[in-house]
Amino acid sequence: MTAPDSYDGLLDRLIAEGIAAACRDYTDPEDAEKLAGSIEGFEACRGKKVTELRRLLDEAQTGAQMLGRRDPPVYWRMRCRAAEIEWVCNCVSVLLQAAGLPVIVPPTYRAFIQVAKIVGVRGNHQDPSELDS
DSSP: OOOOSSHHHHHHHHHHHHHHHHHHHOOSGGGHHHHHHHHHHHHHHTTOOHHHHHHHHHHHHHHHHHHTTSSHHHHHHHHHHHHHHHHHHHHHHHHHHHTTOOOSSOOOHHHHHHHHHHHTOOSOOOOGGGTTO
């Protein structure tokens, strides 16, 4: 697969790969709400600019927190939605940090690796689980 040539291209790849991963992870029928929430979260990010992603993340996290655990299926749907929006913001923050711009969330090592895989950066990337060995 070739590297995307734009921000929107990167965003589309993050969303497509994220949805594919969620579909692999949530195969149990009991996880149907988690899968639905994950897909909703990724799709909510489609076409969003940085300022829109910031707002979307704030709204998603607030919504999941306000809901609490009163209705477990709805809670997990909202929580997974918020988590996937946060993942997209995490990966976008990698680009922002590299450009010297304010980040949405502090980017994680895994986000750096994911973005590097998508944009085609090569190097000696060590799995974080191996760092403690």
